[in-house]
Amino acid sequence: MKDFLRQNGILLVIIALLLTILIGVGTAFMGGNADPLSNVVNTVTSPIRNGIAAAADWAEGVYNYVFRYGQIQEELDSLRAQVAELEDQVREGQEAAKQNERLRELLDLQAKREDFVFESARVTGRSTDNWASTLTISKGTSAGVEAGDCVVTSTGVLVGVVSKVGLNWSTVSTIINTDIEIGGIVTRTYSAGVLEGDFALMGQGRLKLSYLPHSAQLVSGDEVLTSGKGDVYPSGLVVGQVEGIFTDPSGMTRYAVVVPDADLSSLVEVFVIKDFDIQE
Structure with missing residues (x-):
């Protein structure tokens, strides 16, 4: 070759x-x-x-993946941080909007009842058993809240009464709880009685207007307010509507079953009446 x-x-x-x-x-x-x-x-x-x-x-x-992996990871981490920051800003904006709404509701409520001193509070807990109907709220003695203060919604509907107070929390017995006793009156007939919780009715989300006179001619849908009798609780707070009227087993008195106007299961914000002028 x-x-x-x-x-x-x-x-x-x-x-x-x-x-x-x-x-x-x-x-x-x-x-x-x-x-x-x-x-x-x-x-x-x-x-x-x-x-x-x-x-x-x-x-x-392969070269780009191997040698640019760190750069890509840094970019992803940066994007995640930006997303987290934006989410925080959204939450802050939502909380500011809620705070503005609470202040507006407080001002509206104060304008309706200038004789009341209100303190706004958030509902932070609810009773989880069948023996009581209570709420836990975010204000206590540090905000001037005391046992016996009435608690209402943003529209002035009665929720219950403060039964226990801590430094920055309180327990509220709702109006269907068995330890509640408040003077009540039917606006249409001026029939007066005592609003009280009843264990059998509590499970149905109802309460009683007891000790009504036999002459009371109530009908379903009659509005019930607090009477202010005894000057312990303010008068004129909306409680609910009459669902039916019955005779006590003793036959001595009559009572009405009342459906509360407050939706006790979905409350988020409430207002404590820390002080009020007694209406003569």
Whole structure:
């Protein structure tokens, strides 16, 4: 083979040069169409070139993943931090809106009852047993709240009475709790009685207006307010509506079953009446 190359090397070079020239001239004269030899060469080598290009793309992707992973992770961490910051801003905005709404409700309530001194509070807990109906609120002695203070909704509807007080919390016995006794009056007939919780009715979300006179002509839907009798609790607080009237088992008195106007199961914000003027 070496002898062959020594003897014919110059000839082979000349042949290669001639082939190159012929391919170039043929391409020029064929107006851009590939000559047969170029076509064969490109057809054979095209899959190889494509494979090399695909391998190069894959290698570039692997390189970017390996060497840019830290940068990508930093960008993701930065985006997560921005999202968390935006979520905090949204929560702060929502809380500010709620605070403004509470202040507006307090001002509206104060305008309706200028004889009351109110303290707003959030409901932070509810009784979870069947033996009592109580709420826990976010204000206590540090805000001037005392046991015996009435608690109402933003529209002035009676929720209950503060029964226990801590430094920054209080327990409220709702109006259907069995330890409640408040003077009540029916606005249509001026029939007076005592609003009190009843264990059997508590499970139904009701209370009683007891000790009504036999002459009381009540009908379903009559409005019941606090009477203020005894000057312990303020008068004129909306309690609820009469659902029905019944005779006591003793036969001596009558009582009405009252449906509270306050939705005790969904309260979020309440107002404590810390002081009030006695209505003569």
